Amino acid sequence: MTESELIAGLINQNKETIQYLVNTYQKNVIKTAYYFVENIEDAEDLSQEVFIEIIKSIGRYKRNASLYTWIYRITVNKSLDHLRRQKRRRQIHQIGSFFNVLQDEGVKQGSDPVILDTRNDDNEKRKVLESAVNSLPENQKIAFILNKYEEMAYKEIAEIMNLSVSSVESLIHRAKMNLQKKLVSYFSEYAKTSK
Amino acid sequence: MQKPANNRDCSYIRNHLFSYQENKLSDGELKTFKDHLHGCPDCSRILSNFQVAISGIEGKKSVQPDPFIQTRILQRVESNLERMRSKSHIQLLRILGTISVSFLILGASIIGFSVIKQRDTTFTESINHERNIQAIKSELNFPDFVDEELPFSDNH
Numbered sequence: 001m002t003e004s005e006l007i008a009g010l011i012n013q014n015k016e017t018i019q020y021l022v023n024t025y026q027k028n029v030i031k032t033a034y035y036f037v038e039n040i041e042d043a044e045d046l047s048q049e050v051f052i053e054i055i056k057s058i059g060r061y062k063r064n065a066s067l068y069t070w071i072y073r074i075t076v077n078k079s080l081d082h083l084r085r086q087k088r089r090r091q092i093h094q095i096g097s098f099f100n101v102l103q104d105e106g107v108k109q110g111s112d113p114v115i116l117d118t119r120n121d122d123n124e125k126r127k128v129l130e131s132a133v134n135s136l137p138e139n140q141k142i143a144f145i146l147n148k149y150e151e152m153a154y155k156e157i158a159e160i161m162n163l164s165v166s167s168v169e170s171l172i173h174r175a176k177m178n179l180q181k182k183l184v185s186y187f188s189e190y191a192k193t194s195k
Numbered sequence: 196m197q198k199p200a201n202n203r204d205c206s207y208i209r210n211h212l213f214s215y216q217e218n219k220l221s222d223g224e225l226k227t228f229k230d231h232l233h234g235c236p237d238c239s240r241i242l243s244n245f246q247v248a249i250s251g252i253e254g255k256k257s258v259q260p261d262p263f264i265q266t267r268i269l270q271r272v273e274s275n276l277e278r279m280r281s282k283s284h285i286q287l288l289r290i291l292g293t294i295s296v297s298f299l300i301l302g303a304s305i306i307g308f309s310v311i312k313q314r315d316t317t318f319t320e321s322i323n324h325e326r327n328i329q330a331i332k333s334e335l336n337f338p339d340f341v342d343e344e345l346p347f348s349d350n351h
Contacts, residue, residue, distance in 0.1 A: 047264070056279070125244055125247045179213075
């Protein structure tokens with residue numbers, strides 16, 4: 001099926017075309033969403049939203065970028081929206097817990113906080129990378145994930161992010177420098193405490 | 196004999212972890228890097244931890260989605276489209292409803308106006324008719340019996 005046929009079929013909401021679209025792009029969409037949200041169930045749910053969005057807004061698709069690029073763009077935007085919602089929920093939860101802590105303080109006064117040390121685990125070290133990636137500025141994070149996880153070329157990333165190739169190059173470089181700094185700082189601290 | 200590690204070399208290592216990992220160091224840089232690692236257990240430890248952390252990227256790539264996800268996606272897309280269609284049907288019905296109500300109001304107004312107009316015409320015609328009679332009466336000097344008292348009413 002050519003891209004034009006696919007687009008025409010989607011505009012007409014043709015069942016076979018929708019099936020073809022989902023079959024062709026589902027794996028990439030789920031994986032991209034997963035690299036951002038770090039939870040496969042959330043990524044699968046997001047992929048459903050992405051396909052609905054594609055069908056809903058196919059009429060607005062301008063052919064100045066390939067359909068593949070456009071689908072990636074929707075996936076990245078949906079994933080970032082999900083992360084923002086999650087962050088807001090966490091903040092609300094934190095506010096709630098803060099008030100609960102204040103309430104319980106009278107009961108638990110004097111008890112020391114328990115810090116779980118699971119850092120010896122390799123998984124924990126990988127989690128450190130995840131949280132370091134998450135703490136990157138949004139553009140650096142998108143560029144880094146698309147480059148390192150999706151193995152996309154700078155040109156493709158530039159098309160998805162609507163930026164020049166040199167801007168993408170600079171974003172990825174800065175992302176690596178930031179990650180390096182965060183990981184080194186974490187592992188230096190880790191080396192000191194495990195001595 | 197191993198060269199003692201110094202802080203300047205440590206910062207060099209710590210700033211080039213990605214370049215080392217991605218084989219982007221020149222031969223000379225690679226030699227400096229490796230030479231320092233031999234004499235600096237801290238940097239060696241940091242490098243090995245960094246490599247474990249970075250291996251998380253490869254680990255993530257191997258994730259496999261649920262094999263039945265396609266069916267789930269298609270079901271949800273289909274039900275969503277169905278909802279969208281029924282929504283657009285409801286909207287269409289609403290629009291049609293509004294249009295028919297407007298037509299009804301318009302029709303009723305037209306009928307109302309024409310009835311009023313008809314009544315006005317009849318009224319004007321009857322007034323004109325009355326005036327004509329009055330004119331004829333006055334022309335013929337014909338008495339208006341309605342205003343006169345009946346001459347024999349008192350007798351009963």
